[in-house]
Amino acid sequence: MWSPARKRNLVVVSGTEKAMQGVADTLREFWAHRPVRPRAGRKLGGVATGIALRYRIDPVIARIAFVALALSGGVGLPMYLAGWLLLPEEGDEVSPLESLIGKGTGSASPAKTVLLGFLMFPALAFTFGSGGGFEIVVTIAAAVAGVYLLQKNRGHLQPAALAEPAPVPPVPGAPAWDPLGAAPFAWDLPEPAPAPQPPAPRRRRSRVGLLTVGVALLVAAGSVIAGAWVPWFTVAHTVGLLLAVLAAGLLAGSFAGGGRGLVWLLIPLSVVGFGLTAIDFDGDPTRLSNVEETPKTVTDVRERYEASVGSVKLDLRELPDAGEVKTAIEVELGEVVVHVPKNADVTYRCEASSLGELDCLGKRAEGSRVDVGGKDLGENGEGGLEIDLDVRSSVGEVRVLRD
Structure with missing residues (x-):
């Protein structure tokens, strides 16, 4: 007979397995219904615009996110190139990279695809050779968490460009006249009253965002105090710890619901972190x-x-x-x-x-x-x-x- 402690452990393991399975399913859904890069309305390769249309968000927000990632140690550069290579263009069967290896047909020329692939090497070298390994890993984790949040909470939405259903063509052989013309008295029949809809269940507000902000404040205060004795707790390292806390909060919010507002703290904090690592404020x-x-x-x-x-x-x-x-x-x-x-x-x-x-x-x-x-x-x-x-x-x- 199992002890209560072992039963609790089994419940925890089972819950973790279900959570990981949910993450895997969400990522598979993202790939199966990945964004399409439009030909119109894009600034460069259409990656940010395609993501915005797929999940029905403002394209400016998607572009700001890529800029913030680019400022965070250059992470946004290889991520944008990866989107350019792996997301199909409007009207294409497959992405440029899949077309290059013979998985389908696409409009991108092989030379352009190869050039994008070559650009990935200096982009990765710049990102991982800048010396901010910890901050870069945290930023990548936050970006993946953001993609997961979009797919989990807005993946069911129809892309904006395809939201309006196409008009239904007339059925061949069907009469073009109004059948009620044979019974004029039926024109004034009242429309049937719609069936009453049950009230929508009130969504329970999540406390993940507030809890994450609270933990971030404690981490900031603790780092300031510890910095008096431990040299490692510099301003740059403290910002890295705060980025890690916010990224963890975003990931937790994807399971419990809520926490989306944390991204508005993550973006400016990433810019600050870039400034602290790229600029030397010591001296005169x-x-x-x-x-x-x-x-x-x-x-x-x-x-x-x-x-x-x-x-x-x-x-x-x-x-x-x-x-x-x-x-x-x-x-x-x-x-x-x-x-x-x-x-x-x-x-x-x-x-x-x-x-x-x-x-x-x-x-x-x-x-x-x-x-x-x-x-x-x-x-x-x-x-x-x-x-x-x-x-x-x-x-x-x-x-x-x-x-």
Whole structure:
């Protein structure tokens, strides 16, 4: 005869197995009725718009979610590419990847599909090579929980583009005249009263959201207190713990109902977490500012210009026509603009170490971890003022202009 403790354990195991089976069933339903990327109304590949149409949500919300995921260590980049490869386009039988391996026909060319597949490698390298392993895993878990929530709570809805039923064509051979024409007195017959509907059961409000927020506040308070003795509890790690709590709350809410509002805490907190990992706020507080200088002599040019958040604008066009200048500029988050004289010989290196846009003396690049460089002799060829520039930005825009 089983003891009460063993019976409780069996109940727990059985409940866990049922829950896992429910998750698996929901994910299978998602794949069987996955979103379709529309041809109209999309901004890039139609992934966000397709998800919005499938689950009848505002497309802006879906796009904001991908932007927030992209800011969270770059997670949104491979996820969007995966959606582009695995979700079929409107009018296609299968997705681009399935079409490439012969599982059906699709409109995407093999070259485009292969290119998307190649782009997945640098996207994954950027995401998992940025050093925020814990935060990245938590963000991925939150994204999967969000997809699960959508499928579980809105998977039964018909896609917005297909919501209106098509008109029923007339049956061949059926009379086109009104049968009541033979009995005019029947026109005034009252319509039968609709059967009374039972009142809808009142939905019980879930406390998952409030409980999750409470746990998150306790974690934040505990991390602040523990940080006085344990160096590990930095602000970035505390934000990572809060992201984990919110993700767990979303997952719990998918079973118990409720907790959807947590996503509005998860998105801004992910942006904050990205800022804390991508930007170095240590050091001189004056680095959080804008720097604008127009040196008149070679000695006026500093060896280094720095800013954590802000911009550095350096105008070298007032320098004399001879001499040597060497300087480095580094901005964590913001803009760098350098103006050089028309006739100066410029050796330059421009880099965006995380995400940015470069336009350096005609050479352009944009994306994650991009750099350009070279030597430009100006309009009069070699000779005259020599300038050596080393310009770096973590996230932002870098421009070196000759005008």
